[in-house]
Amino acid sequence: MASSRPGVESRGLPPPLPLLLLLLLLLRTPWPAASHGGKYSREKNQPEPPAQREPSGEFRMEKLNQLWEKAQRLQLSPVKLAELHADLKMQEREEFAWKKLKAEGLDADGEKQARLTRSLSVILAKYGLDGRKDTQAVNSNYLSDTAEDDTLGDPKLEKLWHKAKTSGKFSGEELAKLWREFQHHQEKVREYNVLLDALSRSEETLENVISPLDAGRVKEDVLHSKHAELKDRLRHINRGYDRLRQVSHRGYGAEAEFEEPRVIDLWDMAKSANFTEKELESFREELKHFEAKIEKHNHYQKQLEISHQKLKHVESFGDQEHVSRSKERYAALEGKAKELGYKVKKHLQDLSSRVSRARHNEL
Structure with a gap:
């Protein structure tokens, strides 16, 4: 007699063994969420790599890009920005050259590195990027023919400039030329003060970190060149002031060899250097080419400033086609x-x- 108790199959349930196999298959199957970085995946928990600067930066060195961006935020004049760009390009060129020297072990005393640091400090002070309100340059175009609103910041220079303007001995072009000489002299004084400040900090640092037995020798080796550089710069500043005083009183004579302040400085130094007559004459010819290059640069700076003023004027009218041409x-x-x-x-x-x-070589 068959049993009346229903079996497992009669209830419609799967047998135990196939159910176990199904569970094992499900556990071994990879879930899509895991392959796409789930909540606890390696991808979700690893820190993201730092953001990289876009390759379209003006300079290859990050610190110089930061200075360039800061200058743009300060809204320096187009001429000042162009000058800063050239200075930063030179700084970058020198820094890469120094890195190559360092890799070859050729700057053991660190003098080249110290010069680069001083050079960057001069750039910061020159364009008001060092955070000091008293060293920030006036946002003006020094090539302007009307410099009455510009100030020199030195009572002696202000007095000389006022005397020259009111003497009647200068044409408009000569006044613009003299103004460039005053600006150049002011820049040399600013650079001297930056270097003097850097030298003072260097001496304080050496006093604190060097033992008394070594201090004398290290100071003589490390600071001698800096003192010599400052002494040479001060001598040129004094000579430049004497020249400004003479020109302000007498006017420009026809016998002037050169007109640009930087070329005049180079020629004065060359005449007192250990050049032969042939070398000095060759250097004179090269200075003439250099002065022509400076004049061409001044011309483009002037055109840049005029173009900037025109662009601002055109932008105020909203003529998109005209604005586009002006921007180009x-x-x-x-x-x-x-x-x-x-x-x-x-x-x-x-x-x-x-x-x-x-x-x-003469010394």
Whole structure:
């Protein structure tokens, strides 16, 4: 007699063994969420890599890009920005050259690195990027023919400039030329003060970290060149002031060899250096080419400033086609001013190095 108790199959339930196999298959199957980075996946819990600067930066060095961006935020004039761009390009060139020297072990005493640090400090002070309100440059175009609203910040220079303006001995072009000489002199004084401040900090640091037995020898080795550089700069500043005083009283004579302040400085140094007559004549010819390059650079700076003023005027009317053409012209002039500015800085550095080597050979 068959049992009346229903079996497992009669209830419609699967047998135990197939159910166990099904569970094992489900556990071994990969879930989509895991493959796409779930809540506890490695991808979700690893820190994100730091954001990288876009490759379209003006400079290859991050710190120089930061200075460039800061200058743009300060809304320096187009001429000042073009000059800063040239200075930063030169700084970058020198820093990469120093890194190569360092890799070859050729800057063991750190003098080249110290010069680069001082050079960057001068740039910061020159363009008001060092955070000091008293060193920030006036946002003006020094090439302007009307400099009555500009100030020099030195009572002695202000007095000389006022005397020259009211003497009647200068034409408008000569006054613009004299104003560039005053600006150049002021820049040299600013650079001297920055270097003097850097030297004072260096001496304080050496006093604190160097033992008394070594202090004398290290100071003589490390600071001697800095003191010599400052002494040489001060001598040129005093000589430059004497020249400004003479020109302000007498006017420009027809016998002037050069007109640009930087070229005048180089020629004065060359005449007192250890050049032969043939070398001095060759240097004179090169200075003439250099002065022509500076004049071309000044021309593009002037055009850049005019283009900037026109662009602001056109933008106020909203003529998109006219604005677009003005922007293209401004961008082209800006690029040319930057390019020429860098070439002028590099040429000036090369000429200064030649004169410096000749003067040292004489010593």
